Amino acid sequence: MTGALTGPLPPGATIGILGGGQLGRMTALAAARLGYRCHVFSPTPGEPGTLVTAASTIAPYEDAAALDRFAEAVDVVTFEFENVPATTVERLAARRPCRPGIRALSTCQDRLVEKAFLERAGVPVGPWAAIHSAADLPAALARVGLPAVLKTTRLGYDGRGQAIVRTAEEAEAALARLSPHPLIAEAFIPFVAEISAVAARGVDGTTVTYDAVENRHAHHILDLSFAPARVPESAAEAARHHASAVARELDLVGVLAVEFFLLADGSLLGNEVAPRPHNSGHWTIDACQASQFDQHARAVAGLPLAPTERHADAVMRNLVGPEGMSLWPALAAAPGLSLHLYGKAEARPGRKMGHATRLFPPGTLSSSPESILLSHL
Numbered sequence: 001m002t003g004a005l006t007g008p009l010p011p012g013a014t015i016g017i018l019g020g021g022q023l024g025r026m027t028a029l030a031a032a033r034l035g036y037r038c039h040v041f042s043p044t045p046g047e048p049g050t051l052v053t054a055a056s057t058i059a060p061y062e063d064a065a066a067l068d069r070f071a072e073a074v075d076v077v078t079f080e081f082e083n084v085p086a087t088t089v090e091r092l093a094a095r096r097p098c099r100p101g102i103r104a105l106s107t108c109q110d111r112l113v114e115k116a117f118l119e120r121a122g123v124p125v126g127p128w129a130a131i132h133s134a135a136d137l138p139a140a141l142a143r144v145g146l147p148a149v150l151k152t153t154r155l156g157y158d159g160r161g162q163a164i165v166r167t168a169e170e171a172e173a174a175l176a177r178l179s180p181h182p183l184i185a186e187a188f189i190p191f192v193a194e195i196s197a198v199a200a201r202g203v204d205g206t207t208v209t210y211d212a213v214e215n216r217h218a219h220h221i222l223d224l225s226f227a228p229a230r231v232p233e234s235a236a237e238a239a240r241h242h243a244s245a246v247a248r249e250l251d252l253v254g255v256l257a258v259e260f261f262l263l264a265d266g267s268l269l270g271n272e273v274a275p276r277p278h279n280s281g282h283w284t285i286d287a288c289q290a291s292q293f294d295q296h297a298r299a300v301a302g303l304p305l306a307p308t309e310r311h312a313d314a315v316m317r318n319l320v321g322p323e324g325m326s327l328w329p330a331l332a333a334a335p336g337l338s339l340h341l342y343g344k345a346e347a348r349p350g351r352k353m354g355h356a357t358r359l360f361p362p363g364t365l366s367s368s369p370e371s372i373l374l375s376h377l
């Protein structure tokens with residue numbers, strides 16, 4: 001790695017962040033507390049990250065001259081968005097340390113590569129098959145069965161680029177709609193809950209994990225996270241164990257989240273990996289001494305990681321689109337609630353505008369009805 005750092009970044013040094021979204025914004029806010037400056041590189045102006053950082057570059061990810069100037073201006077590079085082109089990170093990595101590196105990025109950019117990687121890392125996954133052309137469909141369906149989920153291998157998120165199919169005819173129609181991209185066919189998993197775990201790994205290889213959380217989606221977008229997950233202890237521990245193993249296998253420096261399906265028998269199947277702070281880890285800002293963003297800033301800067309202990313139970317709700325945004329005055333006035341808004345100018349449908357977290361004394365989540373947990377949220 002060119003320009004390898006030999007020790008922690010000194011306060012006043014600059015962390016370069018690829019991507020202008022809220023994950024970079026919250027990382028920058030955490031980095032600022034440690035005395036660092038951040039410089040956001042974003043193709044679009046006015047993004048949440050650029051509004052809180054000392055500097056920003058607005059240019060396409062393919063703009064070589066802008067990338068070279070950005071590299072000159074920063075001491076280390078990270079990303080808050082895994083769909084940054086690999087060539088962008090390669091160019092920067094030749095000039096500055098990139099944390100995490102190209103291995104984590106490229107593994108998580110492609111669902112086929114990611115699934116094979118999860119298997120190698122010892123994380124159980126459901127039946128899956130690659131579909132490179134229409135001719136692969138019958139064999140793929142024979143392998144995964146019906147119903148199945150067809151997903152584009154790249155650039156899919158929040159349910160985009162995927163279809164649940166119940167018959168071979170539906171699968172053919174979905175294939176026609178989602179092609180010409182290569183697809184992955186997955187068995188439809190009859191999960192009883194979705195859980196995730198966030199891990200952080202430092203430059204020295206030290207790995208820490210947060211309590212696993214239970215996630216609920218609305219319209220394919222994360223709606224609620226319950227921390228800790230109300231699942232058997234063995235499943236919660238397995239999620240942390242797998243997140244740690246994935247961070248190690250990716251040689252990650254930074255933070256990642258692994259999402260799982262919990263089955264009725266208490267076992268887990270890995271779904272996907274996000275090699276960056278994750279929406280299901282936002283509760284850590286309010287419920288832990290050090291949040292996932294603090295850990296990310298620490299890892300990227302080469303500092304020791306901080307404890308991950310949770311001092312409260314937490315429920316996090318995402319504020320999505322105009323409906324979510326319309327709640328902010330009430331949420332700002334609600335007692336005991338932390339409101340986080342991302343500064344986005346326009347509340348388009350489906351856009352994550354902010355989140356709110358309510359804390360409870362430890363032990364409350366497992367012993368209280370949801371009507372109590374969700375009041376004021």
Ligand code: AMP
Pocket residue numbers: 126149156157158159186187188189190191194217220259271272
């Ligand atoms: P993903 O983009 O892979 O995270 O999928 C988005 C959401 O779709 C997941 O959080 C699940 O709720 C659902 N989903 C994805 N894959 C499957 C599957 N193989 N079986 C059942 N539900 C799925």
